[in-house]
């Protein structure tokens with residue numbers, strides 16, 4: 001699967017350098033990584049970075065990457081999330097080794113290892129309340145106070161742990177703790193909880209268990225069981241690494257996995273937290289996890305973002321240990337780049353203004369004798385339409401489309417101004433002529449306004465000699481797009497801005513205060529038939545307007561619906 005690397009230059013981040021050294025030292029027969037989501041929501045942009053890193057490394061170094069659901073907390077998890085996560089990883093273009101794994105698949109083994117720790121004198125059942133446990137942990141300056149059960153005998157602890165498993169304790173009445181060091185400067189080493197009582201069915205194991213391992217216990221051992229060599233996670237787990245190492249060492253793995261931490265992906269004007277994104281879904285702030293404004297993979301897919309663009313973005317962001325915030329325009333840059341040579345062109349008028357060509361029949365009757373050789377067209381007598389054949393892409397062979405040119409057209413409202421601002425290059429009473437893309441030069445002869453003075457319609461003529469030819473004796477500046485009024489298809493076009501109005505919405509106490517009221521605008525547009533007839537999920541460049549996708553859920557040829565993917569250009573340049 002190495003075809004994914006869009007640039008062949010060797011990536012030199014610190015993790016890949018560690019792996020190169022490990023390979024040189026022949027430390028492992030094969031590099032094995034894993035992507036370990038908890039199925040408690042949909043994956044987001046932050047996870048894309050983790051996926052690209054874990055699967056990317058496996059590909060580059062001839063290794064494998066597992067997909068493992070870290071499903072140790074059944075309250076927040078469900079099968080729907082699992083299905084969507086699998087779908088998202090595949091859509092990004094990655095394949096995990098064998099079947100997907102689940103931490104819950106190891107519950108028997110994890111239980112046996114917990115018993116082993118008790119037998120070794122490395123774990124004990126604590127009967128303190130959660131409040132007492134918290135109070136007795138001490139503080140940064142103060143050692144913790146040992147639990148009254150800390151020195152209970154192995155036999156007592158085995159009996160109590162067995163009772164925990166058999167449902168003899170209510171939630172909060174007993175936990176199993178690792179016996180490490182209540183005075184450790186690292187709070188995570190002050191006898192962390194490794195098993196808790198939860199009278200809760202699990203989406204994978206049903207009612208089998210009423211005790212569940214803690215993430216910090218299950219994770220290193222799941223890694224070890226799967227033969228993971230490099231366990232890559234985000235920086236907030238750095239302080240957990242001593243316990244990670246403690247756990248795999250106490251259980252006695254000969255080739256222990258190693259944890260390496262990298263900085264999270266943060267992008268301005270967005271947030272990467274499943275919990276906070278779930279709030280937006282649950283409260284109906286967005287239409288769902290796949291709302292095109294959401295930074296979820298499902299949302300970005302529906303928005304029209306490409307897997308190639310997302311992977312390119314992650315490559316550009318790179319992997320470091322330094323926390324930073326990435327400019328969202330870099331993401332848009334990568335997406336735009338991935339669309340330039342892969343999308344067919346088409347004309348869509350987003351804010352239609354009607355134009356009636358008063359000399360249409362006279363002018364078009366002579367089209368064949370007056371057209372340039374470069375023009376490919378046919379006259380359709382029944383429909384009174386000149387069908388213009390045009391390539392779908394100017395320099396990539398994607399075939400041709402037929403564009404109907406008729407007596408009435410739509411152009412964009414923004415392309416005609418009664419009182420044009422300085423430097424305005426489109427149509428106005430003082431500059432009535434312009435090239436209609438792919439067809440004649442048009443000259444406006446009259447504008448009609450409503451009572452409020454808004455232009456409601458234009459009357460115009462076309463110059464018969466300009467079908468593919470330059471006009472005689474004058475230079476006409478500017479080209480605008482248009483759509484036939486009679487054969488164009490009305491379409492809903494959704495324009496997007498950032499969902500959030502501030503750079504760091506994740507830190508807002510109330511997300512409602514930082515929502516951008518203009519994040520979604522629906523336009524009643526008109527599109528050329530080739531756009532309406534496209535399958536749902538097809539991406540286009542609408543000439544002069546940007547990149548758009550036929551919505552995967554709602555688009556039909558009769559009622560086209562397009563989502564704006566990204567604008568055509570931006571002054572932003574990546575460093």
Ligand code: ATP
Pocket residue numbers: 035036037038039045046047049050232233234263264265266272273274275
């Ligand atoms: P969230 O808080 O959104 O639920 P999480 O880290 O708890 O995120 P997990 O499902 O546990 O979500 O994450 C799976 C993997 O993705 C972990 O290895 C985690 O470190 C990584 N990950 C999560 N968020 C980011 C991010 N913003 N940047 C890079 N990696 C991330």
Ligand code: MG
Pocket residue numbers: 038
């Ligand atoms: Mg998590």
